[in-house]
Amino acid sequence: MYDPSTLLQEAPLLFLDLETTGLSLGAGHRVCEVALLREVGGQEEARFACLIDPGRPLDPGSAAVNGLNDAELAEAASFASVVSQIEAFAQGAILVAHNLAFDRAFLSFEMAQLGRPAFDGPGIDTLPLARRLLRRPSYGLKALTTALQLPMPTHRAMDDVIALRALFHHLRGLMEAEGITTLSDTFRLERGLRPETPEPEVPPVIAQALAEQRPLRIVYRSMSTPEPTARTVRPIYLSQETNGLYLRAFCELRQNVRTFAITKIEAAELLD
Structure with missing residues (x-):
């Protein structure tokens, strides 16, 4: 469990990016690369990245974007062989991703195939945060990091994690300027609620x-x-x-x- 009053700058965070064989779990696509970077108190603790043998061919569109190929993935590690490392990195940390629902869904699916619990704990999604805090024509990770002169993503997992982390720290600075400093404040902002905004009434x-x-x-x-x-x-x-x-x-x-x-x-x- 996490303490919602924890200051965002002190929280244990796990920055996550996945490359996948395609965009749809329903079409049978799988994870083919994973990158993780864990930080505590704003300082990097450790990072991990590796290719994953997905057990199926890459979608041509995905291969064109990430530059991977079926031959090199066939020689990569299985997800089962690295799952313990992934779980160790995630222990007690808040997941951070750009379009978190996509990465969480693929990661949780891979965990479920091994009978492991899903990654369904609290997470921070920089996509809705950027939409709340910035005014840009596009909110894709590459468009944002280009506009803000931050490290660029390349559609390889660790490069994208580094870009994600830089974007997060930029957004955190904007949030602090508005008095949004805790995990609870951050989760509420994702939902469109500033500190002074009451919780909405629902059925x-x-x-x-x-x-x-x-x-x-x-x-x-x-x-x-x-x-x-x-x-x-x-x-x-x-x-x-x-x-x-x-x-x-x-x-x-x-x-x-x-x-x-x-x-x-x-x-x-x-x-x-």
Whole structure:
């Protein structure tokens, strides 16, 4: 467990980036490179990076981006052979990634294949933080680090971790200037809540699902599907945006993290 009052500059953090054979877990894609950098009190403690044999071919689009090839991955370590090192790095740390849901989903899937617990603890996502703190035409990691003259990502895992860490420290400075200094403050800012902003009111069933980390069956009406559809979701957090309140959740139907407008949830039922 973590103490929400811990100062962000003192917290144990694990900066994470993965390269994958493709973008979709549903299509059978897997992790093919992992990089971790652990820091405490703003100082690097250790780093770890290695290629992973994914047991399947790279998607041509992914290979074009990261420059990896099937032959070198076939000679790489298995995920099973490095999982203990990954767990040791993660012990007691807050995960930090750019678009954390993507990396967490792939990492947790690999853990599940080995019967290991998922990485479902607290994490910091620099993507929504950047959107709250900066005004940029693009919030991709490369676009942000280019604009801010920070180390550049290359779509190789450790280079991207170094870029991620530099972006995080830049954002932390902006947060401190606004009086956002603790882990709790940081998690709230991701959700669109400044220190003076009260917690939003939500239907009791959604509040209970969030508090107890239980899935929900919802009936949802979206722009893409005007007819309401039933779907099972695993709530992550509530997000306050300028145009309303949203539920961020993993959607079983889409097999991905999605954002649901509270006003468009026509019914919700707790599941065990």
